[in-house]
Amino acid sequence: MTEIFDHLAGQEPGRADGRFHGVAIGIVTNNRDPDGLGRVKVALPWLADDAETDWARVAVPMAGAGRGFSFLPEVDDEVLVAFEHGNPEVPYVVGALWNGKDRPPVTNGDGRNDTRSITSRSGHVIRLVDTDRDERIEIVDRSAGNSIVISTKDNRITITATADVVISAGGKLRLSGNGVEIVSKADVNVEAKSALAVKSGGRLTIKGSQVNIN
Template identity: 45%
Template sequence: MSRPGVFDGETTDGGMQGVVVGIVTDNEDPKDLGRVKLQFPWRDADDESYWARLAVPMAGDEYGTYFLPEVDDEVLVAFENGDIHKPYVVGALWNGTQRPPHTNGGQNQDREVRSRSGHRLAFDDSEEGTITIETSAGHEIHIDDSNDRIVVRDDSDKNAIRLDGSKDRISIEAANEIDLSAKTIRLDADKDVTVDAGTSVDVSSRNAIDLSATGQLDLGSNGVMRLNATGPLSIKGAIIRLN
């Protein structure tokens, strides 16, 4: 039997039948168990629930799916064995003031997870077939199946790493500098290696530099070429021609 002036699902002995809507009032769990407190619309505004656990897709010892509702979020609440003292949140609800982050235009091709500050993980299930991870500032990882491409770029779109499967090409672009640092760096190419600079190329070593070729080795300049050594300079060949 319900009491006059209260929710029909609340019985005289404090039991609850079915599921109800609640508004999150507190998500700072003193025991760090990922619980929230709720206010039920049929009760006084200052009447908070007991701490409510969250039903999530996966939960274990320091692993699982962690999406804690924000204060003022609307949620759907059930009760363990109908006990109003043991609520748990089974899901979240959009409403007239808290609207979805995306609309589908009747096609339902898009899936998205968006955080409060605007970070998002988006899936495009159309023929284009893309996955996008983007920060609120615009830094992005974009995986594009239709164009066989993966792009990592910053918010300016001037600095990027592009993996193009259709052309078997990887490109690294920077508006200013590209720095490579490692104990050993090795560049291997089955065909050609080209180094092209707008002004100058500087190659230096604290020990030695070895330039070798199994075939012909050409060193040329359209201007002045200088060979300088603080020690001995040796030139050796089967035939040496100086012109």
């Protein structure tokens, strides 16, 4: 690594002391912090081809002991860098930047600014939609076939999966509502390791082409 201080010293008026006041554009070169502190190294190509910062801490909305936002920039991401009191040896990444090559996942083409989203590298999405009369929260995996949608308009929560949906509880699992419907395109199996009670306050109907009670 070429010392940033050496590049800055004497290059421009006001930088004779090797300090850089303000912010700078950088490109992430390494996000594998050997100390596990969530730091990154950043290249400063505008300064010199070989200019790279030391490990830089990343500013996040919240951070604390074992808690906070864990969103490390990826290698080759463009970021905004600031230096503590202008000291180039103490860099901070204060934000990430989209550009002409790396474009945002939401374009706001209609100018309404209705959608907030978090999109992971592989394409998993958490989306908050504020469209008038169509407000909803969506969690969608990269396949787009597995999702959870909370619709404010319909007061409905929809869970969709291309394969199995598994619900497991260490205690009781209770379904409660004005009505409960179970519809299957194949068999339905209900099994109890001990007693099984079926009770109705009204009529109980059991229908089938063949009914076996044993």
